[in-house]
Amino acid sequence: MSITAIAETILAEKEDIARDTEAIFTEKTGQTMNEQAHKDYILLAEFVAQGLAAEDTTKINEFIEEWAEKAKENSLQENSPFDYSIQRFQIFKDLIGGVFENKIDDVFLTGKELLTAMRKAESIIDKAAYGFIKTLIGNFEKQVIEFEKSMKKDKQLIADLSVPIIPSIVPNTILVPIVGLLTNERFEILREKLLYNVSDHGAESIVCDFTGAVIPDDGNFQMDDLAHQIEQITKALSLMGVEIIYVGFSSRLVQEIVRSGVTIDAETFSTFRTGLKYLANQKKWNFNVDYLEEKEEQSTDQANKEEDMASTTN
DSSP states (O other), X not given: OOHHHHHHHHXXXXXXXXXXXXXXXXXXXXXXXXXXXXXXXXXXXXXXXXXHHOSOOHHHHXXXXXXXXXXXXXXXXXXXXXXXXXXXXXXHHHHHHHHHHHHTTTOOOOHHHHHHHHHHHHHHHHHHHXXXXXXXXXXXXXXXXXXXXXXXXXXXXXXXXXXXXXXXSSTXXXXXXXXXXXXXXXXXXXXXXXXXXXXXXXXXXXXXEOTTEEOOSSTTSOHHHHHHHHHHHHHHHHHTTOEEEEEOOOHHHHHHHHHHTOOOOXXXXXXXXXXXXXXXXHHTOOOOHHHHHHHHHHHHHHHHHHHHHHHHHO
């Protein structure tokens, strides 16, 4: 019996090999293969047989690449663990080896020729397994990249919503309402957004409103860090010729700032209304403060809604 005869045996027993692959796999894992997986292993047995009989396996290698892509798609549909697929390949490989063992006494080949044929069959199966794993990893990498892009967009959206910068109806002034839990990350975002965007808004004054801010009770938030962040923001904006005023500091926040020993060289006010009055007097704006307050409160309400949206997204 020649190598061609072994190839013909594999071809004749291809359905049995695929069926035995499933049976052994099910016995080991308690899982079954779907119909497409069964067909995939019948087709792989055909490729092994054709590869054994062929002098040039270039065309077989092309078929294997197509096979690996389709097997990957089926594996994703099965949604089975990755190691299950590897077990199937190993079971199939062992069954093909069994065909050689069963025919070893019938073949008229030297030991070297028989070993070469077995290695050729194993090489075809290994290429199929490699191609399958490669396409599967490629799919996972693509998903990871898409996920990272989505996360980056979501993170930017959360950053924009968690620290909104709202153009004020007061000329050359922007409103920054701090709503919800105070975190070090939010202040990092606040500092970056103010320093990089203040010139885009043509701002000469900034009203940073802490009325809706909530100080967390856990120990993850360092109040000393907050005080230093406020100090750094104030100094940086001052160097840029922009005045920032703070309104709505709670008594606890004031106590923590004092305790930290940080001096904030900026005007502070208990309410948003008094802050607006200060700006009106400083800039000699002839505006109705009640009207301004109503409009700015509408902006703050919108910021509250956006903060809720950011929290939900996060």
